[in-house]
Amino acid sequence: xxxxxxxxxxxxxxxxxxxxxxxxxxxxxxxxxxxxxxxxxxxxxxxxxxxxxxxxxxxxxxxxxxxxxxxxxxxxxxxxxxxx
Amino acid sequence: xxxxxxxxxxxxxxxxxxxxxxxxxxxxxxxxxxxxxxxxxxxxxxxxxxxxxxxxxxxxxxxxxxxxxxxxxxxxxxxxxxxxxxxxxxxxxxxxxxxxxxxxxxxxxxxxxxxxxxxxxxxxxxxxxxxxxxxxxxxxxxxxxxxxxxxxxxxxxxxxxxxx
Numbered sequence: 278x279x280x281x282x283x284x285x286x287x288x289x290x291x292x293x294x295x296x297x298x299x300x301x302x303x304x305x306x307x308x309x310x311x312x313x314x315x316x317x318x319x320x321x322x323x324x325x326x327x328x329x330x331x332x333x334x335x336x337x338x339x340x341x342x343x344x345x346x347x348x349x350x351x352x353x354x355x356x357x358x359x360x361x
Numbered sequence: 362x363x364x365x366x367x368x369x370x371x372x373x374x375x376x377x378x379x380x381x382x383x384x385x386x387x388x389x390x391x392x393x394x395x396x397x398x399x400x401x402x403x404x405x406x407x408x409x410x411x412x413x414x415x416x417x418x419x420x421x422x423x424x425x426x427x428x429x430x431x432x433x434x435x436x437x438x439x440x441x442x443x444x445x446x447x448x449x450x451x452x453x454x455x456x457x458x459x460x461x462x463x464x465x466x467x468x469x470x471x472x473x474x475x476x477x478x479x480x481x482x483x484x485x486x487x488x489x490x491x492x493x494x495x496x497x498x499x500x501x502x503x504x505x506x507x508x509x510x511x512x513x514x515x516x517x518x519x520x521x522x523x524x525x
Contacts, residue, residue, distance in 0.1 A: 285420060286490030287501040330503070337423040353420060357503045360419075360448065360489030361401055361460050361480055 282315070283353035291325045292354075301348070308333040308342035311352065330357035369444045370428045372419060374451045379461045386445050386463045393442045393465035397472035399480055401460040403453045413494050415453045420488035424448075431482045435464070438478070439471040446479060448489065478515050485512045 280301045284292035305311050316323035325331070332339050332355045335346045339355075346352075371377075379400050390396060403415045432444050443465040453459060460483060464475040483489070484504055491502040 283420070285418065285488070286492075334420075334423065337420075337426060353423075355420070355488055356490065356501070358485055358488055359491045359502045359504055360417075360424075360487045361483035 278348045280349055281351045282311075283351065285353065286356040286359075288325055288331070288354050288356050291319075291322045306347065307345050308340070312342070325356075326354055328356070331355065369432060369446060370425060371447045372421075372424060372428075373447060373449055376453075376457060377447050377449065377461070379447075379458045382445060382447055382461050383463065386443070386465070390443050390465035393472075394467045395469040395472040396463060396465045397469065397476045398461065398463040399476050400458060401480075403455045403457045403459060405455040407493060407495065409495050409497055409500075411495060412455055413496070414455075415457075415459070416492040416494065416499070417450045417453060417459070418490050418492075419448075419450050424488045427487050428483070431479065431486070435475045435479055439464075439466065439475045441466045441471060441475055444475065444479070446483075448483065448487075450489070481508070481512045481515060484508045 278300070279298050282297045282299060284295050289295045301311075302314065305314050312323060312326050316326065333342060334340065334353045334355060335344075335349045336351055337353075340346070383396075383398060386398075387396060404412060406412055428446055428448070432446060435441065435444060441464055445461070445463045447458075447461040449457070449459050460480075462476050462479045462483075464472040464479075466472040466475070485508050493500050493502060
């Protein structure tokens, strides 16, 4: 089961691109553990993903970092929106 | 654009013509007593100087879903006969239209308020991201404190959708 991880806006550069396709280890069960896993050797990315106003969505639904998920198809990190 | 579709939301990678949008909207709502609209355009300069272009990205699928949801909220909250929302993505030049919102209703108050509400939503709650390109380079734009304050005026309507 693969998961697409998407990074939008200002998060793309520190993430090294807008999309990663990964096999998530079983111990990744929520946003907090996902960030730990993604940022194990990248503190700059951790600072961005945990920055003010950054939201997380799973399968195109916004959740909190503590909301559990399992085998998501798509996870996205969303910096503050600026439409309109 | 499908003229017969009830869906009123378009996210466009191509330049759109707000005058034509208004003409089409008026033709669809000839019996409405009031039509209010808002047009947002790429500004020519910001506090750091001239803006050469604006890049707008969105989260495909999710952005449409979020805007459809808030359009339905607006239809439920005000007695509207119709709505139209067009939002650009891609690379835009100063003066290009970014967003067009129109609302039709029997009376003006509902139309004004619905457009105001939808713009506050689009500024802070829809997954779009703007990057201004100036002589200094590229800068990501974030909502201002005022944008968030404006958004909270309507908080009771959509707090369940905000994820907070």
